[in-house]
Amino acid sequence: MIDQEQMYERYKRLLAEYMEGKNEETLYNGQLFSRHMIECGVSPEDVLSVHIEIMREFFPNMDERLESSFDFLLEAMIGYGLAYREHQNLRFKQRQLETEIDIAANVQQSLLVSAVPEIDSLDIGVISKPAKKMSGDYYHFVRDEQNFLSIAIADVIGKGIPAAMCMSMIKYAMDSEPEQRTKPSAVLENLNRVVEQNVDPSMFITMFYGLYNEKEHRLYYASAGHEPGFFYSSQKDRFEELTAKGRVLGLDRSTKYREYEKLIMPGDMIVLLSDGVTECRTKKGFIERGEVVDLIRKRMDRSAQEIVDSVYKELERLQEFQLRDDFTLIILKRRV
Amino acid sequence: MNLNILQGKAKDGGELLILKGELDAYTAPKLKETLLELVDIEGASVTLDLSDTNYMDSTGIGVIIAAYKKVCKNNGTLIVQGLTPRVERLFDITGLSDIITIEDINKEETR
Structure with missing residues (x-):
């Protein structure tokens, strides 16, 4: 599992690296990291709020309008977060159902042989x-x-x-x-x-x-x-x-x-x-x-x-x- | 694997469903929905035209059986017309041809 602090630090490092050098490798590492976050059940709006926090840290004198646009973006992402959790839930239920069907198929086989x-x-x-x-x-x-x-x-x-x-x-x-x-x-x-x-x-x-x-x-x-x-x-x-x-x-x-x-x-x-x-x-x-x-x-x-x-x-x-x-x-x- | 259902009026004034395509496990639910609603009326009269149904499997027969049972309950009539040799064989084997009215397509002109 990934804890909040670890994720924050790693994301910050990758982001800083990319903003400095804009190299393809860092971009690719960002992609890999996103897969890892999905595996750990981190939702899209969590990633976004980490991003916003880091941006505030990097640019303390950010234009106020730019800063408030982040808040707006965060709100706009909430629906995606809900959809993501629903998806996770369904995946879990599907796995459960598959196991049950396997068991039922075995019972049927032994019954009908x-x-x-x-x-x-x-x-x-x-x-x-x-x-x-x-x-x-x-x-x-x-x-x-x-x-x-x-x-x-x-x-x-x-x-x-x-x-x-x-x-x-x-x-x-x-x-x-x-x-x-x-x-x-x-x-x-x-x-x-x-x-x-x-x-x-x-x-x-x-x-x-x-x-x-x-x-x-x-x-x-x-x-x-x-x-x-x-x-x-x-x-x-x-x-x-x-x-x-x-x-x-x-x-x-x-x-x-x-x-x-x-x-x-x-x-x-x-x-x-x-x-x-x-x-x-x-x-x-x-x-x-x-x-x-x-x-x-x-x-x-x-x-x-x-x-x-x-x-x-x-x-x-x-x-x-x-x-x-x-x-x-x-x-x-x-x-x- | 696709089924088009065209709805019209039969010559006897009843409902007519023309089925074009394949009637199998994938398309049968579509027919079931339309057909069972049509026969769910007292005295319903429904004709199924199968002359362009190039494939039918036992799931299709199942839908027709369900419709037949409903028609019997509602004192209605269910007529099937234009059976291809393959579908006709299926009707013969399952014994459906003894109990469901099958009409020759040439006799039944549609409006």
């Missing part, structure tokens, strides 16, 4: 990256004792903190689902009622919910307006859209969801994604869904985790490492 289950018949890969500190994307895997695996992927509309808070609400609603497995259509109908009641009217959630029967290798699924994924049939060696129609959660309380079913053969693949994957914007424009399929196809011989990691890296590169939206990509591959 869903362990990827180890299953003999399925190879599962997941990647989920937020565009900002907090994510509006959500996924979860739950496996029960009867070898049913439930898979959810969701996107809260809006980004940042409001979206993340809403996501946490969904997470709790899902956790309080009854222990026994529930039909995907029923899960979505329940969540729809929760979201419709609780959320700001312009906020909504899209979700894909699937239930995989490991014994029969059947996937039962339903979608609430979620970006469609893909199904890869190894027999046809073809990717098709994993179509499922349904309204977004929170739109209409009485919405019913249709349930779909698919038999998964060895080598088949299910690709689930959030719109951050398909809304990827590059210099040339938006990437097409077909391009995402091509990226996956090129890497199909690798493990599911390697595929999602590598597709993410490629899309991140195409967007010049600036994610516009939260990005989640899940691949489930039935082992051969």
Whole structure:
């Protein structure tokens, strides 16, 4: 810290030096000194009053009108002083907020992390990256004792903190689902009622919910307006859209969801994604869904985790490492 | 990333908003302000013209959903017209096309 007396002496020395020699170096030192004063929280009008005091000392017989002009200048600077203090205050508050957001982001991360289950018949890969500190994307895997695996992927509309808070609400609603497995259509109908009641009217959630029967290798699924994924049939060696129609959660309380079913053969693949994957914007424009399929196809011989990691890296590169939206990509591959 | 909102009268006498540009997280608040005020009247009739909306993301859909809910409460009507294929797909996926009236732009001449 700098005390009043030290500042006075140093300022006086620099000022005297400059008035004598008018050299550039002293001017530059004055500039450096001003930075130091800012760091020490010295306000503009404090600097000015020091200047005036020194001038009085140097020129005791100063013209009275010149001297009173200093008083006028001092008054005129008071507004700047207030603005400066306000700025300091805001900087402090901003730092405080940033710390709080960091903590909240960490809490959210630990809340939303869903362990990827180890299953003999399925190879599962997941990647989920937020565009900002907090994510509006959500996924979860739950496996029960009867070898049913439930898979959810969701996107809260809006980004940042409001979206993340809403996501946490969904997470709790899902956790309080009854222990026994529930039909995907029923899960979505329940969540729809929760979201419709609780959320700001312009906020909504899209979700894909699937239930995989490991014994029969059947996937039962339903979608609430979620970006469609893909199904890869190894027999046809073809990717098709994993179509499922349904309204977004929170739109209409009485919405019913249709349930779909698919038999998964060895080598088949299910690709689930959030719109951050398909809304990827590059210099040339938006990437097409077909391009995402091509990226996956090129890497199909690798493990599911390697595929999602590598597709993410490629899309991140195409967007010049600036994610516009939260990005989640899940691949489930039935082992051969 | 910019959105121009032009306000006029639709052929049916209701309010018309023509959206030119991109409707995304940055521009959606602007539309939200204008649109929600228009639909906040008993029996409000509002038409959104999206033929010059070259990009819309889910935040835009959110504003339209909020307006739709308000219109339902106020016994009004909300019509959307001139959807580009990309926006139409978004309406289909989210299920909005089942509940919001979508009109072909050619049928709806504006004054």
